[in-house]
Amino acid sequence: MERVTADLAVQLGPLSLKNPILTASGTFGYGLEFTDFVDLACLGGICTKGLSLNPHAGNVPPRICETPAGMLNAIGLQNVGIEAFLTEKLPKLKEIGVTVIANVWGDLEEDYVTVVQALEGAEGLAAVELNISCPNVEKGGMLFGNSPGLTASLVARVRRATRRPLIVKLSPNAPDLVESARAARDAGADVLSLVNTFVGMAIDPETGRPLLSFGTGGLSGPAIKPLAVRMVYQVAKALPGVPLMGIGGISSLADVLEFLAAGATAVQIGTANFRDPGISGRLVRELETSCRERGVTPSSITGRALR
């Protein structure tokens, strides 16, 4: 007997996805690290490790430490650079049939624009996600995300440089997330991803020294989930009609449903990929079963908490 599959397709502005389960940048490598665990083609999409124009070495170790119900990281955006991504990673992803979203970053506005332009001719990219929220680099990253003025200026320039759907990944460390979200939308963002990691810190009680070489790091995992849900809800309420991707500690189907109800149209699985590398594929199947049994679609769940 043929299995009746529920339609999980979602639409985020100009971006059509086969389902609302994606993987978050920085927690899923370039996707290829996960092929033993997940059928990448079944996912709504993957967001690549943050790409810069040139290869980037990242921060000196120690780069990570465990915290209650989560972790701190200060990787510092280590990545292979745009050229290696386009020649070594993207063709393999394309062959597998993965929906690829390129997460990009730079030190300066100029760098973001250059990277986005370099990607413009590439085949097999569904969208670009601007990382203006990484807390672990000295320049760029979160500096853009924490100022609505800088956000607006950067997003407007990148908007002119690409015809692709443009996603902007916001920082929960911004003084006023709604203002940042509004600035990004008004400057031409099609979709907003929220949230990146929260700036945190851990100190060795024996030595009195920070556990990460960078000093501070980004907090992720279940510890931040209620904060992230609240932020998605807040932005969804303030800016109705802006498609949102919810991120923050998602580790179960219940978490997915929670973010959808808070106003997200899709979600990204992050830190959970480290401890449970098969989780993203499993959540697609669980969501499919749940929607079929309840006779609902993901889109019909989106924003329920707001109504």
Next chain:
Amino acid sequence: MKSDHRAPLVRRRTFAPGLFSVTFHAPELARAVAPGQFVMLEVPERIRPYLRRAYSVADVEASRGEVEFLVRTIGPGTAALESLPEGGEAGLLGPLGNTFSIGDLPRGSRVAVVAGGIGVAPFPLLFRALAAARVAGDLFFGGRNVRELAIRDRFAGVVTGETVLSTDDGSLGERGFVTDVFARRVDAGARYARLYACGPMPMFAALAPIAAARGMPAEFSTEAAMGCGFGACLGCVIPATDKAFVVTCVEGPILAPERIRWNA
């Protein structure tokens, strides 16, 4: 292929308080693993620790489908494993990482195996492979004191050469650091086709020049805090000589000392 094996604990052996061996029934993993590889282990349904922990595979008994780990309790991850009841399940993600090289060693050759404390963990499986290859391996096993060496019982009948024990306080075997004991042996004329080592970073830093001065090829089983164990998080890097960093979990954990940037 690496995968996540749900495996029941079949046996526990305690050598001293906080120093133990756990054996799981994981037939597929037992068939797939090679000396030097590791798994990311979780005791499920626990929010603390959140991340899995990396454990070198100590030994496998492929015919019985068993995989063994040697453990010293140091934090919440190892404590969770210590309190896991027999029959209780753990998630074993693996096999991960590269392997010790053995195949190029000629029959009848001699190698040195240097272990500091619980760094002895990956070596029963290495000795199994050395025995199969008819290679003699001398084990230099050092610790702070006799208690730290309680796990030596696990190596009775396993070591394919001589066993040399040492403690910092002289409470068992030769007194002094295992690196000094090893250096004295080599200075006295011992010749080794390869040096395998596992222990803390200062031990590696002391061994590297000893091996380099004698042109002795070496393989160090390194350790760094790992978030995932398969190259996704990039948390476990070590400063390198051939590029900025090596990613320990996929390019290691077995690294030649020449690749490690010691003064970083």
